[in-house]
Amino acid sequence: MKITNVIEANGLTKMFGDFTAVNAITFEVKKGEIFGFLGANGAGKTTAIKMLIGISIPTSGAAKVAGYDVFTQAEDIKKNIGYMSQKFALYDDLTVKENITFFGGIYGLSKSRIKEKTKELLEDLGLEDVASQLVGSLPLGWKQKLSFSVALIHDPKIVFLDEPTGGVDPITRRQFWEMIYRASSQGTTIFVTTHYMDEAEYCDRVSIMVNGKIEALDTPKKLKEQFHADNMNDVFLKLARG
Numbered sequence: 001m002k003i004t005n006v007i008e009a010n011g012l013t014k015m016f017g018d019f020t021a022v023n024a025i026t027f028e029v030k031k032g033e034i035f036g037f038l039g040a041n042g043a044g045k046t047t048a049i050k051m052l053i054g055i056s057i058p059t060s061g062a063a064k065v066a067g068y069d070v071f072t073q074a075e076d077i078k079k080n081i082g083y084m085s086q087k088f089a090l091y092d093d094l095t096v097k098e099n100i101t102f103f104g105g106i107y108g109l110s111k112s113r114i115k116e117k118t119k120e121l122l123e124d125l126g127l128e129d130v131a132s133q134l135v136g137s138l139p140l141g142w143k144q145k146l147s148f149s150v151a152l153i154h155d156p157k158i159v160f161l162d163e164p165t166g167g168v169d170p171i172t173r174r175q176f177w178e179m180i181y182r183a184s185s186q187g188t189t190i191f192v193t194t195h196y197m198d199e200a201e202y203c204d205r206v207s208i209m210v211n212g213k214i215e216a217l218d219t220p221k222k223l224k225e226q227f228h229a230d231n232m233n234d235v236f237l238k239l240a241r242g
């Protein structure tokens with residue numbers, strides 16, 4: 001595995017009985033890259049992510065994440081990645097500070113490091129005044145920014161974001177993407193799924209999954225050229241609708 005590739009998947013496949021949810025996907029993601037992982041509902045994105053983060057054993061194929069094998073080194077993968085999704089984020093019934101402490105602990109940070117990180121994170125996000133408020137009382141956009149920061153608390157090599165901005169307004173989504181850019185410029189690799197096609201334009205490279213297969217993979221610029229499309233929405237529609 002080349003040092004610059006933080007994800008390498010080769011013929012990665014997941015079957016549920018006779019149904020092939022992920023069909024022999026092959027791709028690489030480079031260090032610091034913002035990699036968009038697109039596909040219509042049910043295309044197989046979440047299933048693929050679950051295999052890459054070491055919580056679902058592939059049926060066949062191979063993949064390495066942060067240098068570790070998905071079949072034999074799932075525990076090492078988990079220590080080296082961050083994960084955030086619209087469905088799984090923070091605990092609403094814990095305060096902002098308690099959530100940070102809780103996840104810092106889960107990720108194995110020392111008490112002093114958690115204290116440092118909490119201060120840094122609250123300052124960066126401008127959340128000092130609400131540190132003792134229940135997360136459930138915060139606006140969704142704030143929760144998502146906090147959730148992203150928490151996913152990065154242990155300085156993972158890669159962060160997997162499964163529809164991280166679902167349901168928030170365009171301005172908050174833009175701010176969220178600024179955080180993504182910052183993390184990427186510091187060398188963190190971003191693997192992100194989204195249904196917002198403007199966000200696909202922000203990615204370095206984008207793959208598009210249709211019925212379990214990766215049907216296209218390139219920079220947004222090249223994909224638009226390849227599909228004679230004005231924007232990523234057109235590219236997506238041409239592919240996803242066949």
Ligand SMILES: Nc1ncnc2c1ncn2[C@@H]1O[C@H](COP(=O)(O)OP(=O)(O)OP(=O)(O)O)[C@@H](O)[C@H]1O
Binds near residue numbers: 021039040044045048
């Ligand atoms: N545990 C499971 N058992 C059987 N089928 C499953 C299971 N998990 C997912 N599937 C099926 O696999 C297909 C891919 O699902 P997946 O959740 O990976 O899609 P997705 O691209 O993430 O969709 P969405 O954008 O809606 O999250 C779907 O048809 C789904 O019903």
